[in-house]
Amino acid sequence: MSNLTSIESNVVNPSTSTYQWSWQGQPVSVAYETEGVGKPILLLPAFSTVSSRTEMSGLAQLLKSQYQVTTVDFPGFGDSDRSRLDYAPPLYRQFLAEFVRDIYRSPIAIIAAGHAAGYALNLAATVPNSVSELILVAPTWRGPLPTMARGQKPWLKGIRELIRTPVIGQLLYQLTTTPSFLAFMYRRHVYADAHKLTPDLLTQKRQITQQPGARYGAGAFVTGGLDPYLDRASAIAHLQSLSIPVLIAIGQSSPPKSTAEMLALAEVPHVISHTLPGTLGMHEEYPAELYEVILPFLR
Incomplete structure (x- = not known):
């Protein structure tokens, strides 16, 4: 496959590659990057207003000496196309399934x-x-908004559609991506150590939000349009059905509601769990601590 050839050619000298995908007849270019040699591992960044594969780079740098590591930007985020699509769970379920199918020859971590x-x-x-x-x-x-509203509400869809409009939507989006608002959100539940929120880091995050079309995917996420499950029971049922090894990392400073959901997943009998420093952005803020529990698990 052409995509597989591309991933193999970038093992020694990593560079951004493009996975050509299609959703409902519309072409979508997806950016991904591969480095290292060994068993393949796919790293998926968190969905957010500033979602980017770069947030996984610290962990990727630690893993690449022993594994072939791929980081990818989801459609609508990072360096991937940000077309005016209906960003929703069916799109991302199909994307992930087809990306893994087309890129890899065997099961991956x-x-x-x-x-x-x-x-x-x-x-x-x-x-x-x-x-x-x-x-x-x-x-x-x-x-974020369904969490604040204690569940999915009909009016959330209205906000999501409003964000997609040309003028008012862009204005609403800009209000929620100002440097001061991004800094506030990072201090609140993304980074545990506010001293790490340097001006350079916040500038980089701000730049991610200013790409053309960025509000479509981000607006869907904030309003609950990208929620992979509608309730805890559905996620637990899928987790219970697995026969493969599963590790869950929980940030010790995570918001109470998020922590409760993580702990519920961690209670599934065959799951291994660790509580580590950090909060919802622990994969970016504390990659070394995460690496220390991931490495023995993979071995």
Whole structure:
């Protein structure tokens, strides 16, 4: 396959590759990057307003000496196309299944953060022999506004559609991506150590939000349109159905509601869990601590 050839050619000298995908007849270019040699591992960044494969780079650098590591930007985020699509769970379930099918020859280990953990869990449960090990980092299944509203509400869809409009939608999006608002959100539930929120880091995050079409995917996430599960029971049922090794990493400073969901998943009998420093962005803030529990698990 051409995509497989591309991934193999980038093992020694990593560079951004493009996976040409299609959703409902519309072409979508997806950016991904591979480095290292060995057993393949796919790293999936968390969905967010600033979602980017770069947030997995610290962990990828630690793993690449022993594994072939691929990081990818989801459609609508990062360096991938941000077309005006209907970003929703069916799109991301199909994307992930086809990306894994087209890129890899055999089952792979997946390390997935945030909402991406839910999609990785769904893949492992519904596509037999696609995943060999599953590592869920601060796994979440409910978006920010549904969490605040205590569940999915009809008016959330109205906000989502409003964000997609040309003028008002762009204005609403800009209000929620100002440097001060991004800094506030990072301090609140993304980074545990506020001293790490340097001006350079916040500038990089701000730049991610300013790409053309960025509000479509981000708006869907914030309003719950990308929630991989509608309730805890569905996620637990998929987790219970797995026969592969599963590791869950829980940030010790995670918000109470998110922590409760992570602990519920960790209670499934065959799951290994660790509580580590950090909160919802622990995969980016504390990659070394995460690496220390991932390495023996993979071995």
